[in-house]
Amino acid sequence: xxxxxxxxxxxxxxxSPAGRHSASLIFxxxxxxxxxxxxxxxxxxxxxxxAFQHIKVIYPTAPRRPYTPMKGGxxxxxxxxxxxxxxxxxxxESIDVMCEVLxxxxxxxxxxxIKKNRxxxxxxxxGGCMAMHLAYRNHRDVAGVFALSSxxxxxxxxxxxxxxxxxxLPELFQCHGTADELVLHAWAEETNSxxxxxxxxxxxxxxxxxxxxxxxxxxxxxxxWILTKLPGETVxxxx
Numbered sequence: 001x002x003x004x005x006x007x008x009x010x011x012x013x014x015x016s017p018a019g020r021h022s023a024s025l026i027f028x029x030x031x032x033x034x035x036x037x038x039x040x041x042x043x044x045x046x047x048x049x050x051a052f053q054h055i056k057v058i059y060p061t062a063p064r065r066p067y068t069p070m071k072g073g074x075x076x077x078x079x080x081x082x083x084x085x086x087x088x089x090x091x092x093e094s095i096d097v098m099c100e101v102l103x104x105x106x107x108x109x110x111x112x113x114i115k116k117n118r119x120x121x122x123x124x125x126x127g128g129c130m131a132m133h134l135a136y137r138n139h140r141d142v143a144g145v146f147a148l149s150s151x152x153x154x155x156x157x158x159x160x161x162x163x164x165x166x167x168x169l170p171e172l173f174q175c176h177g178t179a180d181e182l183v184l185h186a187w188a189e190e191t192n193s194x195x196x197x198x199x200x201x202x203x204x205x206x207x208x209x210x211x212x213x214x215x216x217x218x219x220x221x222x223x224x225w226i227l228t229k230l231p232g233e234t235v236x237x238x239x
Contacts, residue, residue, distance in 0.1 A: 008101045010060040013039050015051050023055045023118040023143075023230040024109045026102075028127030030149075031067065031077045035059030038124065045214050050223070054232045060105060065094070078130040086187040090153050095133055102134050106142075120229060122146030122173070122222075124214065125183060132191075135170055136200075137161040144229040146173040146222060149180055149212055151187035152194070162198045171201040173225045175218040177210025 013035035027050075029038040039059045042050045050057055067075040068091075069084055079094035109119055120143050121131045128150025135145040136158050152158050162169060172195055176188040185206065192204045205221055 008063055010063070010101065010105060011035060012061070012105070013059040015039065015049050015057040015059075017052055017054050017056055019053045020233075021054065021056050021112075022114070022233055023052075023120075024114050025052075025055050025057045025120045025226065025230070026105060026122070026131075027057060027059050028078065028102075028121075028123030028130050029059065029062065029076075030123070030125030030127055032075045034076055035061040038127075041214060042219060045216055046219055050219065052226075055226070055230055056109075058105070058109075060102070062098075063101075078126055084182065086151050086153050086184075086190065088153065090156060092157065095130070098130060099134050099138050102130070103138060106139060116141045117143050118230060120144050120146070120226060122148070123150070124148045125150055125212065128174075132158050132172070136165075136195075140165060140167060140169055142170050144171045144173065144225075146175075146225070147188075147191075148175045148214065148218065148222070149177065149183050149188070150174070150191070151183055152191045154190070159194055159198060162195065162200060165199075169200050171203070171229070173203045173222065175205045175207060175221065177207045177213065177215075179209050180212045182212040 029035060062076045062078045064074045064076055066072045067077050068080050068082055078098050080091040082088050121135050122145055123131045128147030131145050132147055132152060135142050174188055174192055176185050178185050192202050196202045207215055207218055
């Protein structure tokens with residue numbers, strides 16, 4: 001049974017900006033990982049933290065819950081899946097509960113003075129899927145969404161939510177390895193094409209030979225894109 005919304009406060013690992021905090025990035029881990037684990041993994045790939053002058057990077061940890069692909073074993077996952085496939089129903093009960101829990105995290109940033117259009121949401125694998133649900137169904141006024149090695153199910157309610165939207169939608173940035181055997185490259189391409197056909201502006205980068213993992217080139221591309229969406233403030237000189 002999923003935890004009731006309003007009772008869960010997520011553990012979070014934070015990389016503070018070097019300068020004045022004017023934007024926030026929420027980076028969601030994949031299944032079975034943690035916020036600290038994702039930060040450590042990225043640091044190993046880059047040989048330094050994923051850090052910015054003005055952007056706070058937040059790595060929350062998903063609560064432990066029974067996970068069907070592990071035969072009901074407990075794992076740190078954002079939601080349950082019936083199986084790891086793009087051709088099955090979504091476990092909406094657990095997804096919707098976590099959308100509410102993660103909304104509290106967004107609200108915390110807004111309360112600290114960060115505008116919604118200065119917040120980016122994304123993640124790796126399951127984290128990227130969770131970010132797409134969170135942004136395109138509940139928070140269409142964020143600065144952008146990124147999904148690394150991620151996908152949406154063919155009949156995802158995200159598509160229905162986007163279809164009903166009449167406003168501007170956040171841009172989607174995707175990266176995916178062509179050698180990924182857990183989440184197929186084709187699943188990510190289908191997700192991208194479907195959202196693009198519904199009016200979402202998208203960027204898709206394929207990485208030849210990359211498996212279900214992060215790479216330095218991928219993270220560098222992501223960082224460049226983040227800075228186009230969340231630029232630092234221009235300092236005005238006194239005339």
